[in-house]
Amino acid sequence: xxxxxxxxxxxxxxxxxxxxxxxxxxxxxxxxxxxxxxxxxxxxxxxxxxxxxxxxxxxxxxxxxxxxxxxxxxxxxxxxxxxxxxxxxxxxxxxxxxxxxxxxxxxxxxxxxxxxxxxxxxxxxxxxxxxxxxxxxxxxxxxxxxxxxxxxxxxxxxxxxxxxxxxxxxxxxxxxxxxxxxxxxxxxxxxxxxxxxxxxxxxxxxxxxxxxxxxxxxxxxxxxxxxxxxxxxxxxxxxxxxxxxxxxxxxxxxxxxxxxxxxxxxxxxxxxxxxxxxxxxxxxxxxxxxxxxxxxxxxxxxxxxxxxxxxxxxxxxxxxxxxxxxxxxxxxxxxxxxxxxxxxxxxxxxxxxxxxxxxxxxxxxxxxxxxxxxxxxxxxxxxxxxxxxxxxxxxxxxxxxxxxxxxxxxxxxxxxxxxxxxxxxxxxxxxxxxxxx
Ligand code: NAD
Numbered sequence: 001x002x003x004x005x006x007x008x009x010x011x012x013x014x015x016x017x018x019x020x021x022x023x024x025x026x027x028x029x030x031x032x033x034x035x036x037x038x039x040x041x042x043x044x045x046x047x048x049x050x051x052x053x054x055x056x057x058x059x060x061x062x063x064x065x066x067x068x069x070x071x072x073x074x075x076x077x078x079x080x081x082x083x084x085x086x087x088x089x090x091x092x093x094x095x096x097x098x099x100x101x102x103x104x105x106x107x108x109x110x111x112x113x114x115x116x117x118x119x120x121x122x123x124x125x126x127x128x129x130x131x132x133x134x135x136x137x138x139x140x141x142x143x144x145x146x147x148x149x150x151x152x153x154x155x156x157x158x159x160x161x162x163x164x165x166x167x168x169x170x171x172x173x174x175x176x177x178x179x180x181x182x183x184x185x186x187x188x189x190x191x192x193x194x195x196x197x198x199x200x201x202x203x204x205x206x207x208x209x210x211x212x213x214x215x216x217x218x219x220x221x222x223x224x225x226x227x228x229x230x231x232x233x234x235x236x237x238x239x240x241x242x243x244x245x246x247x248x249x250x251x252x253x254x255x256x257x258x259x260x261x262x263x264x265x266x267x268x269x270x271x272x273x274x275x276x277x278x279x280x281x282x283x284x285x286x287x288x289x290x291x292x293x294x295x296x297x298x299x300x301x302x303x304x305x306x307x308x309x310x311x312x313x314x315x316x317x318x319x320x321x322x323x324x325x326x327x328x329x330x331x332x333x334x335x336x337x338x339x340x341x342x343x344x345x346x347x348x349x350x351x352x353x354x355x356x357x358x359x360x361x362x363x364x365x366x367x368x369x370x371x372x373x374x375x376x377x378x379x380x381x382x383x384x385x386x387x388x389x390x391x392x393x394x395x396x397x398x399x400x401x402x403x404x405x406x407x408x409x410x411x412x413x414x415x416x417x418x419x420x421x422x423x424x425x426x427x428x429x430x431x432x433x434x435x436x437x
Contacts, residue, residue, distance in 0.1 A: 018086035048342035081114025090347035091281035096390035101373035117361035126205035133218035227295035229328035253379035278370030287337035287344025296328030329360035
């Protein structure tokens with residue numbers, strides 16, 4: 001059975017296919033064959049992941065002043081079970097250890113059923129800033145009295161969105177005391193369905209701003225979405241197996257690491273960066289807007305005016321480690337680069353998602369896995385051992401070593417605990433002159 005088809009089959013059976021034995025040690029072609037086996041991906045989908053698939057002429061439709069195309073490694077995290085169904089998670093990242101770590105943490109969640117996820121409706125908000133309003137409190141109530149008319153006008157801008165079940169779900173008005181005056185902020189709450197939604201809500205905000213300003217007897221200035229997407233949350237939860245984690249002491253130390261992140265903004269920033277290692281990699285792989293998701297995450301990490309960590313860790317009654325993560329997840333399957341970028345289209349096929357909400361939930365589960373993996377390493381051996389062997393691989397590659405030469409050089413560097421470029425060059429010279437075996 002192929003992976004995916006979430007929410008339908010998981011109730012009946014537990015797929016096994018996101019566990020691909022030895023995936024890490026395969027060649028790229030072998031990995032593609034394994035993914036083809038596990039999914040229903042055709043050969044042409046893999047061709048879309050080749051750097052040459054995204055022609056500069058096509059890229060020029062997405063951005064400006066285009067002179068080329070910038071490539072990054074695209075990988076697949078394994079071992080994920082989400083709501084009882086196996087999922088292969090596409091991740092684009094330049095950082096070593098990230099995909100392996102997510103896969104490893106997902107493996108530790110499997111014995112207890114993997115990740116459970118949920119999400120709110122995909123509601124984005126646009127803000128209209130009203131200035132020079134003489135009576136902001138009265139203006140607020142005048143706007144609310146006429147909200148049906150404003151909502152109809154906003155919905156009229158996007159019949160397609162309304163047709164697919166989205167559209168404005170509400171209108172709120174806030175008063176914000178600023179240095180020079182009290183601004184009236186009108187928020188349009190819009191269910192954007194399978195879109196990220198920025199363009200959709202910005203268009204609505206611009207279209208209704210004149211009417212709203214007229215009602216307030218002021219003027220409209222900014223008309224743009226807020227990236228604090230706190231009405232569009234996705235959540236993930238997982239129980240990580242005590243034995244696979246390394247026992248009770250490891251769990252206690254992970255909890256201490258979490259407590260520090262909850263209490264100290266300096267640690268929280270790095271804790272959250274670990275989450276974003278997973279989150280941004282899936283967001284990028286699927287052609288979504290990394291900055292929008294990151295802005296949402298950072299704003300969500302401030303609670304009662306203090307920056308803290310996004311995830312929570314606890315020990316359950318059985319003594320296992322439970323992790324939870326809830327964060328804004330404004331991602332889409334239509335619009336932006338999602339449909340235009342060939343590798344993003346292929347990535348969405350790998351993830352086998354049919355709604356933006358499903359994608360959002362997979363992303364948050366990946367963020368939680370990534371977070372747990374980093375905490376476990378920090379609470380045990382420290383990050384450098386794993387990082388350094390990958391770093392050694394990078395050093396060997398930058399010195400021009402072939403795959404065979406690299407394997408020998410990496411083993412030597414690890415043995416010597418030396419990770420310097422001059423040493424790599426010396427080893428390579430020695431190897432090519434017949435030594436260093
Ligand atoms: P979009 O306008 O390209 O696509 C959304 C539109 O697709 C909808 O308005 C709707 O008309 C149509 N649609 C068709 N089928 C749909 C379905 N099933 N569900 C929902 N809509 C459907 O894109 P968008 O998602 O509105 O905007 C995303 C882009 O905006 C991204 O590229 C993002 O980078 C960019 N952007 C972001 C910001 C920001 O985050 N501050 C600001 C401006 C633009």
